[in-house]
Amino acid sequence: MIAAWRASGMSFAEAVCAQPKVCALDLAPRQKAMPDYAGALNYAYHLDAAKLAALLTRHATQRLGVRHVRDHVTAVTMADNGDIASVTARANGEIQGDLFLDCTGHAALLIGGQYGVPFVDRSAQLFNDRALAVQVPVDAESAIASQTIGTAHRAGWMWDIGLPTRRGVGCVYSSAHLSDEEASDELEAYLRRTAPEVAVADLSPRRLTFRSGHREIFWSHNCVAIGLSAGFLEPLEASAIVSIELSLDALIDYFPASRDAMELHASRFNRLFSYRWDRVIDFLKLHYAISRRDEPYWKEHREPGATPDRLRDLLRIWRDQPPSSFDFPEVDEVFPAASYQYVLYGMGFSAPRQGALGQAPADQAAAVRQVRERARALASALPTNREYLNALRSTAALPIAEGISVQ
C-alpha cells in the first residue's frame, strides 16, 4: 500500500484503514446488535478491574470447580529437589501444590523472593519511571473519545482515556529528566488545555513509581511468574494485560502433565517470553527512537546505546522496505508489522519509494479507494461512543465494561 498511500495525499492511517474517520467522529467501533465480540473495527474494552475479578471468581468457583482461598502467604516450604512443596497462609495454614503461579505483583514472592531470579533492569532503554494519574469528571452528555489519546511532552507523555463519567488522564515521565513538581505543572497545563471547564486545582493526582524491566527467567522449577511478578514496562501501548493473557495461553499449551517434563516446558516458555519482552521493548522504544523532538530527554533516547540492537538494524532495513511479517516470525507476536508501520509512518519516518513487492500499483490504489468508501459507510452506520456505552450499561446483566476504544 506504500506507493498508493504516497500518491493519495492522505495520512498513512487514513489510507490503510477506516479507524481515523471513526475516531474523528467519536463513534463506537461496533453496533450493539452485533454478536458478542464482533466489531466493525478492532476494539478493546476498558474494564472495571474489581468487577472483573468478582466475575472471574464466580465463574471459576461455580462453573469450573476451583477452590478459592483468599489469604496472605507468609512462608514457603521447599522440597528436596528445589521445587516449592507448599505455601503457608496466615488463616488457612499450609497449602501444597505441584505447580505454583506467582501472581504477587511487584512483591514477586516466589520467583524473586524464593528463587532469587534476578530482575533485568531495562531503564537504560525505557527511561520513564513515574506517573501522575488523575480522574477528570465529564459532563453526562459530552462526547467520549473512541481512542486513547497519547500526547508527548518534554520528558514523557500523557495518556487520556474517555469513559462515560470521567476521563482517566496520566502524565508519564522520567524522574531523571523532570522533577515531580515539573510533572505536576505539565499535567496541569494539559488539563487546563483539554478540560477548561474543570477546577483543576481541586483534582488530586495519584503518584505511581515503577521500573521498566523483567525477570531473567519466568519459569523456575515448579513456579511460573505471571503479571507484574514477571515484569513491567512503562504503560505506553498498554502491553501488561495482553502479556498476562499470552502467558496463560502458553502455560495451557505447555502444561506439564508430569514432573519429569517440567524442565523442558520451562525452558521453552522462558525462551518464548524472553523473545516477547524484547519485542515489546523494541516497539515501545520505536516511539522514542524516531522522534524529532529536541529536548534532552528525547535526544538521549536517540543516542546509539539507548536503542536495542535488533530495532536499530530493523530501522536501517525499513529505510529501504516497509516492515513485513518476516521481521516478526513468531506465533502471536504482541505487535505485528502493521503496528510498526502505523507508528513509523504516523511519526513521519521516511517511507521507501516502493512498497513491498507483490501488490500491483492498480490493486493498491483500489484498496485505498475501498478503505475510503468503508470509512464513509461506517461513519453513517455506527452509533456514537456515548450512545453505544449508554445502551450497553442499561442492558448488561453485570456491566463490567467502563469504556470501549478502537485499537
Ligand SMILES: Cc1cc2nc3c(=O)[nH]c(=O)nc-3n(C[C@H](O)[C@H](O)[C@H](O)COP(=O)(O)OP(=O)(O)OC[C@H]3O[C@@H](n4cnc5c(N)ncnc54)[C@H](O)[C@@H]3O)c2cc1C
Ligand atoms: C494507572 C494504571 C493504568 C494501567 N493501565 C493498563 C492498561 O490500560 N492496560 C494494561 O494492559 N495494563 C495496565 N496497567 C497495568 C496492569 O494494571 C497491571 O499490569 C496488572 O494489574 C498486574 O496484575 P498482577 O495481578 O500481576 O499484579 P497486582 O495487580 O499488583 O496484584 C498482585 C496481588 O498479589 C497480592 N499479594 C502480594 N503479596 C502477597 C502475599 N504475600 N500473599 C498473598 N497475596 C499477595 C497483592 O495484594 C495483590 O492483590 C495499568 C496500571 C496502572 C497502575
